[in-house]
Amino acid sequence: MASDRIFGAVVTLVALAYVASAMQIQTSFMADPVGPRTFPILIGCVAALCGMIVAVKPDPDPEWPVLATFGSLALAVVVLVGYAYALKPLGFLIPTAITASILSYQIEPRAGRAVLAGVGLSIGLFLIFKFALGLGLVPFPKSLTG
Amino acid sequence: MELFSNLAIGFDIALSPYTLMLAVIGCFIGTIIGALPGLGPSNGVAILIPLTFTMGLDATSALVLMTSVYYGAMYGGRISSILLNIPGDEPALMTTLDGYPMAKAGRAGDALVLSGVASFVGAFLATVGLMLLAPMLAQVAFLFGPAEYFALYLLAFATLGGMASNNQAKAAIASCIGLGIAMIGVDNNSGLPRLTGGNMHLFDGIDFLVAIVGLFAIAEVFFFIESHGKNTSIGVKLEKVTIPVKDIMASGWTMLRSSVVGFIAGVLPGAGASLGSFLAYMSEKSIAGEKGGFGTGVPRGIAAPEAGNNAAAGGALVPMLTLGVPGSGTTAVLLALLMTLNITPGPMLFTERPEVVWGLIASLLIANFVLLLMNVPMVKIFVKVLSVPPWVLLPGVTMISFVGIYSLSGSYFDLLLMVGFGVLGYVLRKLDVPTVPIILGILLGGHMEDALRRAMVLSNGDWTFLFSSGISITLWIIAVVGFVAPMFLRNILKKPQRITD
Numbered sequence: 001m002a003s004d005r006i007f008g009a010v011v012t013l014v015a016l017a018y019v020a021s022a023m024q025i026q027t028s029f030m031a032d033p034v035g036p037r038t039f040p041i042l043i044g045c046v047a048a049l050c051g052m053i054v055a056v057k058p059d060p061d062p063e064w065p066v067l068a069t070f071g072s073l074a075l076a077v078v079v080l081v082g083y084a085y086a087l088k089p090l091g092f093l094i095p096t097a098i099t100a101s102i103l104s105y106q107i108e109p110r111a112g113r114a115v116l117a118g119v120g121l122s123i124g125l126f127l128i129f130k131f132a133l134g135l136g137l138v139p140f141p142k143s144l145t146g
Numbered sequence: 147m148e149l150f151s152n153l154a155i156g157f158d159i160a161l162s163p164y165t166l167m168l169a170v171i172g173c174f175i176g177t178i179i180g181a182l183p184g185l186g187p188s189n190g191v192a193i194l195i196p197l198t199f200t201m202g203l204d205a206t207s208a209l210v211l212m213t214s215v216y217y218g219a220m221y222g223g224r225i226s227s228i229l230l231n232i233p234g235d236e237p238a239l240m241t242t243l244d245g246y247p248m249a250k251a252g253r254a255g256d257a258l259v260l261s262g263v264a265s266f267v268g269a270f271l272a273t274v275g276l277m278l279l280a281p282m283l284a285q286v287a288f289l290f291g292p293a294e295y296f297a298l299y300l301l302a303f304a305t306l307g308g309m310a311s312n313n314q315a316k317a318a319i320a321s322c323i324g325l326g327i328a329m330i331g332v333d334n335n336s337g338l339p340r341l342t343g344g345n346m347h348l349f350d351g352i353d354f355l356v357a358i359v360g361l362f363a364i365a366e367v368f369f370f371i372e373s374h375g376k377n378t379s380i381g382v383k384l385e386k387v388t389i390p391v392k393d394i395m396a397s398g399w400t401m402l403r404s405s406v407v408g409f410i411a412g413v414l415p416g417a418g419a420s421l422g423s424f425l426a427y428m429s430e431k432s433i434a435g436e437k438g439g440f441g442t443g444v445p446r447g448i449a450a451p452e453a454g455n456n457a458a459a460g461g462a463l464v465p466m467l468t469l470g471v472p473g474s475g476t477t478a479v480l481l482a483l484l485m486t487l488n489i490t491p492g493p494m495l496f497t498e499r500p501e502v503v504w505g506l507i508a509s510l511l512i513a514n515f516v517l518l519l520m521n522v523p524m525v526k527i528f529v530k531v532l533s534v535p536p537w538v539l540l541p542g543v544t545m546i547s548f549v550g551i552y553s554l555s556g557s558y559f560d561l562l563l564m565v566g567f568g569v570l571g572y573v574l575r576k577l578d579v580p581t582v583p584i585i586l587g588i589l590l591g592g593h594m595e596d597a598l599r600r601a602m603v604l605s606n607g608d609w610t611f612l613f614s615s616g617i618s619i620t621l622w623i624i625a626v627v628g629f630v631a632p633m634f635l636r637n638i639l640k641k642p643q644r645i646t647d
Contacts, residue, residue, distance in 0.1 A: 032602065107540055
């Protein structure tokens with residue numbers, strides 16, 4: 001119940017904010033009868049309405065994971081964001097091995113196998129991408145190879 | 147006959163060694179993707195699109211490769227349903243109802259072969275149906291103006307939201323999220339940026355591939371972290387594989403009937419393969435009656451959903467190719483592929499690029515035979531795939547997703563967006579909000595607004611123009627009925643739940 005009420009309220013608020021920012025869209029002098037504002041405003045209104053319906057008539061709560069699991073999910077997100085930033089400056093091999101190991105460990109917590117999976121995936125995928133598919137990946141940081 | 151000359155063009159392309167090779171590779175990869183629990187046709191095709199794009203294949207080759215993957219995944223989905231009682235994808239859910247009990251009774255091999263043959267019958271008939279129906283529908287599509295297209299897009303959202311979800315309001319929210327995201331970026335008509343918040347990265351809009359891979363593949367990884375891969379049960383051992391001729395003969399009519407039901411369900415925009423297998427199973431169950439013993443592992447209970455599911459997969463290609471409106475989640479992903487390749491689906495595709503359409507249809511026919519060969523004698527190889535543990539599979543999927551998206555634009559911003567979509571997809575699926583309408587919204591949002599604005603230019607701002615032709619009124623009525631009717635039917639047509647042991 002509570003999850004859906006919160007979800008409905010959030011959707012309604014975001015939709016209203018969306019409508020508000022759609023009102024600010026600049027129109028040019030060559031405007032057609034509809035203009036660039038109408039459709040986004042329409043979408044925002046429908047979403048706000050549906051958000052209110054969900055908040056008023058909620059479904060039963062889903063099974064949320066326990067707090068510890070939320071922690072590991074948050075960690076996974078942080079690792080993936082870090083990976084997104086690291087991929088360009090640090091090359092493919094090292095960030096991929098680290099990220100894949102951590103994800104593997106989170107799915108099944110056995111350190112040895114996780115590291116093995118990470119390193120294996122990193123090297124294996126690099127070979128496939130580079131030589132079988134011909135993608136231009138950089139294996140190591142530029143500063144290392146010169 | 148025009149049909150045969152068109153098919154000749156198609157086979158000319160499809161039988162070239164290179165295209166043939168792509169079809170075989172596609173079928174192989176597709177079956178593996180379908181068989182792996184946690185990787186359905188939608189995520190499978192989604193993570194492969196960016197890679198195909200960077201490989202620089204031409205339009206026909208890329209399309210042949212990806213549709214072979216699509217058909218292959220539909221075949222493969224049954225393997226984990228039967229052996230593990232885990233549907234590899236949503237439409238394969240119905241196959242678990244009779245497939246798993248049959249496998250537990252020591253007839254796993256029979257169940258796999260029978261379902262492979264049923265898949266073949268369904269997919270083959272659907273491809274023939276596609277061949278006959280698509281050119282006719284393409285002729286009708288020429289009558290469509292902007293007002294009709296606007297109504298058609300609305301219909302796709304309405305039926306998808308109505309039939310494929312448990313809560314209409316949540317499905318509508320999902321559609322709005324997708325449409326709202328599609329609005330971000332420079333407006334085509336006025337050339338001014340909209341809703342970018344001044345962020346330069348957003349001026350080009352949000353790439354639908356980023357959203358698809360995030361919502362489907364990355365979200366799946368979060369689900370596996372939550373469950374610690376506990377969903378993988380050991381399942382049933384596969385001993386000897388023989389061909390159960392008697393069972394196949396006995397369920398012949400079932401396969402034919404289910405194929406027709408599945409095909410029709412697939413053609414309806416928004417209904418898709420899940421509805422196809424569901425309707426096929428339910429109608430066969432009621433034909434067989436109490437004595438049929440559905441749910442206890444009878445051959446017909448396996449043949450019906452598999453034929454229906456694969457026929458629907460073929461049927462879903464009809465509205466996608468002729469009107470540009472996908473009939474299911476996976477066809478939405480295939481539409482994304484077409485758009486990436488700069489092919490605009492619609493009636494013009496049939497007259498202007500016949501080699502693409504007929505090459506595709508011919509490859510589908512060939513892919514079907516390849517899949518039958520792979521899935522009956524070679525089924526043991528794919529069963530081995532099931533033993534890939536999730537702690538290798540899921541990190542691998544993540545890395546492939548990252549590389550695919552990264553190779554598209556080379557920007558970290560798209561990767562961040564993808565992770566964001568992954569989190570969004572996880573939360574929404576937890577709350578029982580369907581994610582397919584979001585994809586459909588991002589894909590069709592621009593076209594939908596464009597249709598509305600062109601209609602208004604034609605009519606000089608008169609809103610009644612949207613309801614001025616017979617076709618558009620019909621589409622509006624179907625849209626409203628398709629959205630509202632499932633609310634009342636939900637109590638009557640209850641989905642059978644998964645059996646647990």
